[in-house]
Amino acid sequence: MNELQPIFSRIAPIDRSWLERAVARQDSLTKPPRSLGKLEEIACRMAAIQQTLSPRVDRKRVIIFAGDHGITEEAVSPYPSEVTAQMVANFLRGGAAINAVARTARAELTIVNAGVASPIPAIHELSPGIEFVQRPVRKGTRNFLKEPALTEEEALRAILLGCEVAADAARAGVNLIAMGEMGIGNTTSASAVTAALTQLSAVAVTGRGTGVDDEAFLRKQAVVDQGVRLHAQGSGDAFHILRTLGGAELAGLAGLCLGAAAKRIAVICDGFIACASAAVAVRLCPAVADYLFCGHLSTEPGHAIVLELLDKKPLLHLDMRLGEGTGAALAMSVVDAAVRTFTEMATFESAGVSDKQEAAKKADG
């Protein structure tokens, strides 16, 4: 993994002294101390990430990596693999859930084809605010029951693609990223990656994804179990786990986390697959964790396990399980509001509002 060292070397943990300065400012604002709860923690971390008491969330971008999975040969999803390409076209036309959520959050949208198997239906004109990056590392991964999903070179290429997409966002002045994914079969991949990272059983980490029936669910658990035994039994090597069991979109998202942290941009993780990818990035470079927020808790059982591995609390609990970055994009408004309260509120002094301490002093005096 020498190729990633230059990125790792640019990622530093956030500076705790910025956190302290931000907490002191919070306590001067016209509200009872700590009464904005998690909004205060978010704003303080954003201040530390951006190294300023005037953090900004005025340019938001949702970035979706798409890829296909050879493991769909084992009938682990109720949807055919072609749906990945069809949904990419739907994103580009502006008709998917993530388009509506991104519009609500006033966020741009970048779709990255990191490894879609089927041809993507031609789109004549992209909707405004939508960008399409065509950089597939291969057309779908290999079936991991037969061989590693990606070669080392392919996995590395996908990670570096993610880093590049983050650097592009940084150049555009983006100050908040929501990460999302699309890939039929990728809950199976994410389950295998999670089982390998946590050493938990396939049964514990595997859920029904987009909604398989009982028979397919048992098959999916068995596939995850066999995949982990075949490639990653007892392995602590996150890159090896990612390339043998993961996929191009998972590797791309891991790279996005690395690249965003290197540029000091906060990233909101989405559901199970996005968080499993983020967990790989954190295993590769632990300081990445300081730059991550977790958007929501999905109903996919592996998600809570990955959140625990990341040691992160989700911002939203809305029983969503769609992916595409929808939970992360929805949480952008929470981060935005957190930062705006921090930067736009008056202080007790500037607003001429009596504060608690002052009242107490008067009572004593």
Next chain:
Amino acid sequence: MNELQPIFSRIAPIDRSWLERAVARQDSLTKPPRSLGKLEEIACRMAAIQQTLSPRVDRKRVIIFAGDHGITEEAVSPYPSEVTAQMVANFLRGGAAINAVARTARAELTIVNAGVASPIPAIHELSPGIEFVQRPVRKGTRNFLKEPALTEEEALRAILLGCEVAADAARAGVNLIAMGEMGIGNTTSASAVTAALTQLSAVAVTGRGTGVDDEAFLRKQAVVDQGVRLHAQGSGDAFHILRTLGGAELAGLAGLCLGAAAKRIAVICDGFIACASAAVAVRLCPAVADYLFCGHLSTEPGHAIVLELLDKKPLLHLDMRLGEGTGAALAMSVVDAAVRTFTEMATFESAGVSDKQEAAKKADG
């Protein structure tokens, strides 16, 4: 309460057939069935409230009622009563937390002086999007340990004021309201109202509000206990409970819920005080409940109790306890995104995406 009958008669429960039509539309959209979780439920209810499969959330208004409380004579808050007027001025200048959150949600802001005790510092120019309604029913309530907080006539006037403010919003084309409050001492009032509505003990429903110390906390619990014994022991009359133990801003908010339901406008309730007011409205007219969403779960212990009384699940869990409508306004983005996914997403058919059933049919065929 004959004066409220004309309002009650205009409030009807939502029509379940609209819910069914909305659920059918949800299942045609390009996502696995139910994968948007609570967003789907929210959008379906918005469709039923507005009686259309094209519900809209394009004009949002945060409405804050402010009032003071005679019970502050008993030293139940760490802040002096003057802070209510000072914070109203802060809202009007745009420097409070709710201003920042409302701007994030692209919502207008209406501040209603329903009964502030101190003079409100003069504001020379209102910020854009802010409206100030000066209609105090009296300058602060009476100390409920000595006499009822409001007369019947005052309480009724405050409720009707709330109805009027809702009607104004309806005339302006507002299709989503977030309700908030400001009033030093009003967690004590809300605790007493909640204890009376639920027949629970003062200890169960009373919290530390803006942050009283142990001594003041014990005093606050005793005050709540005595107030309920004095005015509302075993009373099931919500209007009597509201006027003897509540306040002008609580009565105004109860009226706002009634008035909004009469105009078929959805209302997002905020924290403990707002939800206690909403619970009074629902006790007066149960069909109001269909029009209410609960924005968040605050850390004030009485809030969870009132949410249970309302039989509502909160949309956000962010450990906030500020009031002002901040939790409700934050949840506006969730409702907005829910409605936009519902109205803006492509269907499987229009997007040319293979759906699960279709794939299954092909497999059978």
